[in-house]
């Protein structure tokens with residue numbers, strides 16, 4: 001009997017929709033929730049277990065015993081039916097997480113879906129769909145590098161987010177950020193903080209980074225969603241004929257690549273180790289990865305505009321690590337990775353950007369970026 005049940009269960013995995021995790025899309029799920037009727041990867045199974053057995057009963061497909069009733073539930077439901085039911089009112093700005101997303105986004109997604117049932121009823125989404133949002137975020141100080149309580153206010157009608165020097169409203173805000181320019185990326189590893197969020201925007205022609213978190217993971221994800229919701233609303237007004245799903249596609253965008261590289265200093269000075277970040281078409285480097293401003297940043301254009309990347313430097317001169325060259329109009333930029341794998345990943349990422357045609361939005365950013373005169377980004381003239 002047990003063998004028959006297992007056999008029925010394994011057959012279900014072959015059905016399209018069941019062959020990937022119901023939450024994050026990871027291939028070949030090995031776990032299931034026998035009352036929700038879905039198949040899960042190991043990571044999402046762990047998060048489902050955290051919901052409690054009254055909400056989700058998690059079992060291993062291969063290792064646990066399955067009775068006929070549970071198998072019948074799995075046969076009757078399955079991933080596609082369950083998701084159609086539990087994600088019925090998922091707003092377009094609430095991106096479904098993928099396996100590469102940090103734990104905080106997966107955890108809050110699963111809690112929103114089953115514990116708080118936010119996708120059953122739009123009235124349960126008020127924490128991020130209201131026209132204004134106020135609260136306290138822990139913000140890393142620019143100078144003291146400590147995290148301090150700061151008051152943040154998001155206003156959709158004014159299309160901006162402001163924050164104050166203190167944890168209350170003071171006479172003048174410390175900064176006003178236009179929502180059109182804002183990008184958000186969860187960076188738990190970089191900040192050494194599970195709920196760490198990096199907010200970036202352009203300030204006087206330079207990228208400005210703010211690092212924030214809240215102790216309650218729901219709170220910071222609500223902020224993330226509120227900003228995405230506000231951005232989508234603006235886009236819908238600007239492009240009323242376009243599909244909402246398309247408009248929600250890149251409301252925020254994760255960094256393409258981040259990590260340490262060494263760069264050759266000006267006038268062939270020795271290589272210096274820097275934290276590099278490739279954000280859409282902006283390549284930035286920092287002395288410290290949590291610096292509020294990059295030490296240098298450059299817009300990476302299209303190959304028709306004389307941008308390319310090559311391994312030429314490695315052959316041209318003996319250097320430390322694995323060197324490669326980023327060619328830009330009139331300038332070459334020599335970089336070195338610590339491992340061959342890192343170098344390949346950077347070259348591949350840069351090449352992909354260079355091959356991608358420019359969008360009107362890219363051209364706007366290129367025109368806004370002001371090259372830093374006193375901190376040359378480029379190592380040598382051609």
Ligand SMILES: [Zn+2]
Nearest residue numbers: 021024041044
């Ligand atoms: Zn999963």
